[in-house]
Amino acid sequence: MDEIGIGEVVRRSGVPASTLRYYEERGLITCVRRQGLARVFSVAVLEQLALIGVCRTAGFSLDEILLMFSPDGRPSPNREMLAAKADELDETIRKLALMRDDLRHAAACRAPTHMECPTFRRVLGQF
Amino acid sequence: MDEIGIGEVVRRSGVPASTLRYYEERGLITCVRRQGLARVFSVAVLEQLALIGVCRTAGFSLDEILLMFSPDGRPSPNREMLAAKADELDETIRKLALMRDDLRHAAACRAPTHMECPTFRRVLGQF
DNA sequence: GTCCTAGTTCAAGTCGGCTTGAGGTCAAGT
DNA sequence: ACTTGACCTCAAGCCGACTTGAACTAGGAC
Numbered sequence: 001m002d003e004i005g006i007g008e009v010v011r012r013s014g015v016p017a018s019t020l021r022y023y024e025e026r027g028l029i030t031c032v033r034r035q036g037l038a039r040v041f042s043v044a045v046l047e048q049l050a051l052i053g054v055c056r057t058a059g060f061s062l063d064e065i066l067l068m069f070s071p072d073g074r075p076s077p078n079r080e081m082l083a084a085k086a087d088e089l090d091e092t093i094r095k096l097a098l099m100r101d102d103l104r105h106a107a108a109c110r111a112p113t114h115m116e117c118p119t120f121r122r123v124l125g126q127f
Numbered sequence: 128m129d130e131i132g133i134g135e136v137v138r139r140s141g142v143p144a145s146t147l148r149y150y151e152e153r154g155l156i157t158c159v160r161r162q163g164l165a166r167v168f169s170v171a172v173l174e175q176l177a178l179i180g181v182c183r184t185a186g187f188s189l190d191e192i193l194l195m196f197s198p199d200g201r202p203s204p205n206r207e208m209l210a211a212k213a214d215e216l217d218e219t220i221r222k223l224a225l226m227r228d229d230l231r232h233a234a235a236c237r238a239p240t241h242m243e244c245p246t247f248r249r250v251l252g253q254f
Numbered sequence: 255g256t257c258c259t260a261g262t263t264c265a266a267g268t269c270g271g272c273t274t275g276a277g278g279t280c281a282a283g284t
Numbered sequence: 285a286c287t288t289g290a291c292c293t294c295a296a297g298c299c300g301a302c303t304t305g306a307a308c309t310a311g312g313a314c
Contacts, residue, residue, distance in 0.1 A: 007290070017291085018273055026271095036280055037292045054226045057186060057219055061270070068230075082234040089227035092184055093220055099181050100216035103195075107209040134260065144261085145303055153301095163310050164262045188300070 002043045003032060009041050013049045026062055028052060058089060129170045130159060136168050140176045153189055155179060185216060 006017050015023075023029045024039070029048055031039035048069075055065045067078075068085060133144050142150075150156045151166070156175055158166035175196075182192045194205075195212060 005291080016273080019271085021292090022272060037278090038280085038290080039292090054222050056271095058223050058226055059184065059186065063270090079234040082230045086227045086230040086234065089223055089230065093223050093227065095181050096185050096216055096220050096223070099185055100213045100220065103209045103213040103216065107206040107213065132261080143303085146301085148262090149302060162261095164308090165260075165310080166262090183301095190300090 003040050004043055006039050006041065009045060009049075013046055015049055015053075023049075023052065023062075027066060028062060059092065060085070130167050131170055131172075133166050133168065136172060136176075140173055142176055142180075150176075150179070150189075154193060155189060186219065187212070 004012075006020060009015070009020060010017050020029065020039075024031065029041075029045050029052075031041045031045075033040050051069065052065055055068070056062075060068070064085075068082060131139075133147060136142070136147060137144050147156065147166075151158065156168075156172050156179075158168045158172075160167050178196065179192055182195070183189075187195070191212075195209060
Protein backbone atom coordinates (compact mmCIF):
# COMPACT_ATOMS: atom_id res chain seq x y z
CA MET A 1 0.00 0.00 0.00
CA ASP A 2 1.17 3.51 -0.66
CA GLU A 3 -0.69 4.95 2.30
CA ILE A 4 1.15 5.65 5.50
CA GLY A 5 0.38 7.05 8.95
CA ILE A 6 1.88 10.15 10.45
CA GLY A 7 4.36 8.13 12.50
CA GLU A 8 5.74 6.57 9.36
CA VAL A 9 6.00 9.97 7.72
CA VAL A 10 7.93 11.24 10.73
CA ARG A 11 10.21 8.22 10.64
CA ARG A 12 10.91 8.46 6.93
CA SER A 13 11.11 12.25 6.52
CA GLY A 14 12.58 13.31 9.82
CA VAL A 15 9.95 16.05 10.03
CA PRO A 16 8.23 16.17 13.46
CA ALA A 17 4.51 15.43 13.66
CA SER A 18 3.83 18.92 15.02
CA THR A 19 5.41 20.39 11.91
CA LEU A 20 3.41 18.09 9.64
CA ARG A 21 0.17 19.24 11.28
CA TYR A 22 1.31 22.80 11.00
CA TYR A 23 2.14 22.37 7.29
CA GLU A 24 -1.25 20.82 6.72
CA GLU A 25 -2.94 23.71 8.49
CA ARG A 26 -0.99 26.10 6.27
CA GLY A 27 -2.09 24.18 3.20
CA LEU A 28 1.36 22.95 2.19
CA ILE A 29 0.46 19.29 2.43
CA THR A 30 -2.78 17.31 2.65
CA CYS A 31 -3.64 13.86 3.90
CA VAL A 32 -5.59 11.61 1.56
CA ARG A 33 -8.16 10.75 4.21
CA ARG A 34 -8.77 10.22 7.90
CA GLN A 35 -9.04 6.94 9.71
CA GLY A 36 -11.03 7.96 12.73
CA LEU A 37 -9.12 11.06 13.74
CA ALA A 38 -5.77 9.84 12.48
CA ARG A 39 -4.37 11.28 9.27
CA VAL A 40 -3.53 8.93 6.45
CA PHE A 41 -0.96 10.23 3.99
CA SER A 42 0.08 9.13 0.54
CA VAL A 43 3.76 8.21 0.27
CA ALA A 44 3.99 11.10 -2.21
CA VAL A 45 3.96 13.43 0.80
CA LEU A 46 7.56 12.41 1.38
CA GLU A 47 8.57 13.98 -1.93
CA GLN A 48 6.53 17.07 -1.15
CA LEU A 49 8.31 17.37 2.17
CA ALA A 50 11.68 17.04 0.46
CA LEU A 51 10.64 19.81 -1.88
CA ILE A 52 9.48 22.01 0.98
CA GLY A 53 12.73 21.34 2.82
CA VAL A 54 14.87 22.47 -0.06
CA CYS A 55 12.76 25.55 -0.59
CA ARG A 56 13.16 26.43 3.09
CA THR A 57 16.93 25.99 2.78
CA ALA A 58 16.78 28.25 -0.25
CA GLY A 59 15.32 30.91 2.04
CA PHE A 60 11.75 30.83 0.73
CA SER A 61 8.97 31.44 3.22
CA LEU A 62 6.08 29.03 3.59
CA ASP A 63 3.86 31.55 1.83
CA GLU A 64 6.24 31.70 -1.12
CA ILE A 65 6.34 27.94 -1.32
CA LEU A 66 2.55 27.90 -1.31
CA LEU A 67 2.59 30.27 -4.24
CA MET A 68 5.14 28.19 -6.11
CA PHE A 69 3.64 24.77 -5.57
CA SER A 70 0.14 23.60 -4.87
CA PRO A 71 -0.29 21.06 -2.06
CA ASP A 72 -0.08 18.13 -4.47
CA GLY A 73 3.39 19.20 -5.55
CA ARG A 74 2.32 20.76 -8.83
CA PRO A 75 4.21 23.86 -9.76
CA SER A 76 2.27 27.06 -9.87
CA PRO A 77 0.73 27.93 -13.21
CA ASN A 78 2.56 31.22 -12.93
CA ARG A 79 5.60 30.34 -15.00
CA GLU A 80 7.03 33.81 -14.87
CA MET A 81 7.18 33.64 -11.13
CA LEU A 82 8.94 30.30 -11.19
CA ALA A 83 11.52 31.68 -13.58
CA ALA A 84 11.98 34.73 -11.38
CA LYS A 85 12.54 32.49 -8.35
CA ALA A 86 15.10 30.54 -10.38
CA ASP A 87 16.93 33.79 -11.08
CA GLU A 88 16.84 34.65 -7.39
CA LEU A 89 18.37 31.27 -6.69
CA ASP A 90 21.12 31.89 -9.23
CA GLU A 91 22.10 35.02 -7.39
CA THR A 92 21.94 33.28 -4.01
CA ILE A 93 24.02 30.41 -5.29
CA ARG A 94 26.62 32.76 -6.70
CA LYS A 95 26.99 34.48 -3.32
CA LEU A 96 27.10 31.24 -1.41
CA ALA A 97 29.82 29.90 -3.67
CA LEU A 98 31.90 32.99 -2.98
CA MET A 99 31.19 32.62 0.71
CA ARG A 100 32.21 28.98 0.65
CA ASP A 101 35.44 29.79 -1.16
CA ASP A 102 36.13 32.46 1.39
CA LEU A 103 35.47 30.15 4.33
CA ARG A 104 37.81 27.58 2.89
CA HIS A 105 40.39 30.23 2.34
CA ALA A 106 39.92 31.58 5.84
CA ALA A 107 40.41 28.13 7.28
CA ALA A 108 43.85 28.06 5.68
CA CYS A 109 44.89 31.71 5.46
CA ARG A 110 47.56 33.15 7.74
CA ALA A 111 47.05 36.85 7.04
CA PRO A 112 47.07 38.79 10.35
CA THR A 113 43.50 40.00 9.96
CA HIS A 114 40.96 38.73 7.53
CA MET A 115 40.22 42.16 6.13
CA GLU A 116 43.86 42.61 5.22
CA CYS A 117 43.94 39.39 3.26
CA PRO A 118 43.97 40.18 -0.46
CA THR A 119 42.09 37.01 -1.37
CA PHE A 120 39.29 37.87 0.98
CA ARG A 121 39.07 41.44 -0.20
CA ARG A 122 38.82 40.28 -3.77
CA VAL A 123 35.98 37.96 -2.80
CA LEU A 124 34.11 40.48 -0.70
CA GLY A 125 34.22 43.04 -3.48
CA GLN A 126 31.85 40.88 -5.45
CA PHE A 127 29.04 40.85 -2.95
CA MET B 128 38.27 60.37 6.76
CA ASP B 129 37.35 56.74 7.06
CA GLU B 130 34.95 57.39 9.91
CA ILE B 131 31.24 57.63 9.22
CA GLY B 132 28.06 58.17 11.19
CA ILE B 133 25.19 55.75 11.45
CA GLY B 134 23.19 57.64 8.83
CA GLU B 135 25.96 57.19 6.31
CA VAL B 136 26.18 53.50 7.16
CA VAL B 137 22.44 53.17 6.58
CA ARG B 138 22.72 55.04 3.29
CA ARG B 139 25.65 53.00 2.01
CA SER B 140 24.68 49.55 3.31
CA GLY B 141 20.91 49.65 3.12
CA VAL B 142 20.77 48.19 6.63
CA PRO B 143 18.35 50.09 8.91
CA ALA B 144 19.71 51.89 11.95
CA SER B 145 17.63 49.72 14.27
CA THR B 146 19.32 46.65 12.84
CA LEU B 147 22.75 48.20 13.20
CA ARG B 148 22.09 48.89 16.89
CA TYR B 149 20.77 45.39 17.30
CA TYR B 150 23.86 43.92 15.62
CA GLU B 151 26.08 45.99 17.87
CA GLU B 152 24.18 44.80 20.92
CA ARG B 153 24.64 41.22 19.74
CA GLY B 154 28.35 41.84 19.28
CA LEU B 155 28.41 41.44 15.50
CA ILE B 156 29.72 44.92 14.84
CA THR B 157 31.32 47.65 16.94
CA CYS B 158 31.66 51.37 16.53
CA VAL B 159 35.13 52.87 16.86
CA ARG B 160 34.00 55.53 19.32
CA ARG B 161 31.14 57.75 20.40
CA GLN B 162 30.73 61.40 19.66
CA GLY B 163 28.45 62.42 22.47
CA LEU B 164 25.91 59.63 22.29
CA ALA B 165 26.23 59.14 18.56
CA ARG B 166 28.06 56.10 17.22
CA VAL B 167 31.00 56.64 14.91
CA PHE B 168 31.83 53.70 12.66
CA SER B 169 34.83 52.83 10.59
CA VAL B 170 34.07 52.41 6.89
CA ALA B 171 35.20 48.80 7.37
CA VAL B 172 31.83 48.15 8.98
CA LEU B 173 30.37 48.20 5.47
CA GLU B 174 32.39 45.13 4.54
CA GLN B 175 31.42 43.43 7.78
CA LEU B 176 27.78 44.10 7.02
CA ALA B 177 28.19 42.63 3.54
CA LEU B 178 29.73 39.56 5.13
CA ILE B 179 26.90 39.28 7.65
CA GLY B 180 24.36 39.70 4.88
CA VAL B 181 25.76 36.86 2.84
CA CYS B 182 25.98 34.62 5.89
CA ARG B 183 22.32 35.35 6.65
CA THR B 184 21.42 34.47 3.06
CA ALA B 185 23.39 31.27 3.51
CA GLY B 186 21.05 30.45 6.38
CA PHE B 187 23.48 31.02 9.24
CA SER B 188 22.06 32.41 12.47
CA LEU B 189 23.55 35.47 14.12
CA ASP B 190 25.07 33.22 16.76
CA GLU B 191 26.75 31.11 14.13
CA ILE B 192 28.12 34.20 12.42
CA LEU B 193 29.46 35.37 15.76
CA LEU B 194 31.26 32.08 16.13
CA MET B 195 32.68 32.28 12.62
CA PHE B 196 33.84 35.87 12.65
CA SER B 197 34.83 38.23 15.41
CA PRO B 198 33.34 41.71 15.29
CA ASP B 199 36.34 43.09 13.42
CA GLY B 200 35.74 40.68 10.57
CA ARG B 201 38.49 38.28 11.49
CA PRO B 202 37.67 34.67 10.91
CA SER B 203 37.38 32.49 13.96
CA PRO B 204 40.58 30.80 15.03
CA ASN B 205 38.62 27.55 14.82
CA ARG B 206 39.66 26.53 11.35
CA GLU B 207 37.94 23.17 11.56
CA MET B 208 34.64 24.88 12.10
CA LEU B 209 35.14 27.17 9.14
CA ALA B 210 35.91 24.18 6.95
CA ALA B 211 32.83 22.39 8.27
CA LYS B 212 30.69 25.42 7.45
CA ALA B 213 32.18 25.42 3.96
CA ASP B 214 31.13 21.80 3.57
CA GLU B 215 27.63 22.67 4.75
CA LEU B 216 27.56 25.36 2.11
CA ASP B 217 28.64 22.91 -0.56
CA GLU B 218 25.69 20.74 0.27
CA THR B 219 23.31 23.69 0.36
CA ILE B 220 24.60 24.96 -2.97
CA ARG B 221 24.20 21.55 -4.54
CA LYS B 222 20.56 21.40 -3.44
CA LEU B 223 19.84 24.94 -4.51
CA ALA B 224 21.29 24.28 -7.95
CA LEU B 225 18.98 21.28 -8.32
CA MET B 226 16.10 23.37 -7.10
CA ARG B 227 16.92 26.13 -9.55
CA ASP B 228 17.13 23.66 -12.43
CA ASP B 229 13.82 22.24 -11.37
CA LEU B 230 12.16 25.64 -11.18
CA ARG B 231 13.40 26.50 -14.64
CA HIS B 232 12.16 23.19 -15.88
CA ALA B 233 8.81 23.65 -14.15
CA ALA B 234 8.42 27.03 -15.80
CA ALA B 235 8.68 25.33 -19.18
CA CYS B 236 7.38 21.80 -18.57
CA ARG B 237 4.00 20.71 -19.85
CA ALA B 238 3.64 17.44 -17.94
CA PRO B 239 0.13 17.19 -16.45
CA THR B 240 1.36 17.10 -12.87
CA HIS B 241 4.80 17.97 -11.67
CA MET B 242 5.27 14.71 -9.83
CA GLU B 243 4.63 12.80 -13.02
CA CYS B 244 7.30 14.67 -14.88
CA PRO B 245 10.33 12.42 -15.34
CA THR B 246 12.78 15.31 -15.24
CA PHE B 247 11.45 16.47 -11.93
CA ARG B 248 11.45 13.01 -10.41
CA ARG B 249 15.05 12.57 -11.41
CA VAL B 250 15.91 15.85 -9.73
CA LEU B 251 13.94 15.19 -6.58
CA GLY B 252 15.56 11.79 -6.16
CA GLN B 253 18.80 13.55 -5.38
CA PHE B 254 17.59 15.52 -2.40
C1' DG C 255 17.86 80.82 23.54
C1' DT C 256 15.23 77.98 20.78
C1' DC C 257 14.25 75.09 17.05
C1' DC C 258 15.66 71.46 13.89
C1' DT C 259 17.88 67.28 12.68
C1' DA C 260 20.12 63.43 13.61
C1' DG C 261 21.06 60.69 16.80
C1' DT C 262 20.21 58.08 21.46
C1' DT C 263 18.14 54.47 25.24
C1' DC C 264 15.13 51.02 26.84
C1' DA C 265 11.05 48.31 26.98
C1' DA C 266 7.63 46.36 24.48
C1' DG C 267 5.69 44.63 20.24
C1' DT C 268 5.66 41.92 15.79
C1' DC C 269 6.20 38.15 12.67
C1' DG C 270 7.32 33.63 10.94
C1' DG C 271 7.74 29.11 12.11
C1' DC C 272 7.13 25.99 14.94
C1' DT C 273 6.63 23.48 19.82
C1' DT C 274 4.36 22.33 24.02
C1' DG C 275 0.77 20.94 27.10
C1' DA C 276 -3.64 19.61 28.66
C1' DG C 277 -7.08 16.77 27.83
C1' DG C 278 -9.66 13.66 24.36
C1' DT C 279 -10.16 9.48 20.81
C1' DC C 280 -9.53 5.02 19.25
C1' DA C 281 -7.86 0.19 18.17
C1' DA C 282 -5.30 -3.54 19.89
C1' DG C 283 -3.46 -6.56 23.49
C1' DT C 284 -3.97 -9.04 28.04
C1' DA D 285 -12.90 -4.23 31.23
C1' DC D 286 -8.85 -1.89 31.20
C1' DT D 287 -4.57 -0.26 29.95
C1' DT D 288 -1.23 1.13 26.56
C1' DG D 289 0.30 3.63 22.70
C1' DA D 290 -0.40 6.20 18.84
C1' DC D 291 -2.88 9.53 17.35
C1' DC D 292 -5.93 13.84 17.81
C1' DT D 293 -7.48 19.25 18.81
C1' DC D 294 -6.87 23.73 20.32
C1' DA D 295 -4.79 27.42 22.72
C1' DA D 296 -0.82 29.15 24.37
C1' DG D 297 4.05 29.58 24.43
C1' DC D 298 8.76 30.18 22.50
C1' DC D 299 12.69 31.72 19.74
C1' DG D 300 15.23 34.43 16.54
C1' DA D 301 15.51 38.59 14.39
C1' DC D 302 14.15 42.65 14.21
C1' DT D 303 10.91 47.00 14.62
C1' DT D 304 8.44 50.49 16.97
C1' DG D 305 7.48 54.06 20.19
C1' DA D 306 8.13 57.22 23.82
C1' DA D 307 11.06 60.08 25.96
C1' DC D 308 15.86 62.01 25.90
C1' DT D 309 20.44 64.48 24.02
C1' DA D 310 23.68 67.08 21.41
C1' DG D 311 25.27 70.18 17.92
C1' DG D 312 24.30 73.65 14.40
C1' DA D 313 21.38 77.49 12.08
C1' DC D 314 18.89 81.39 12.96
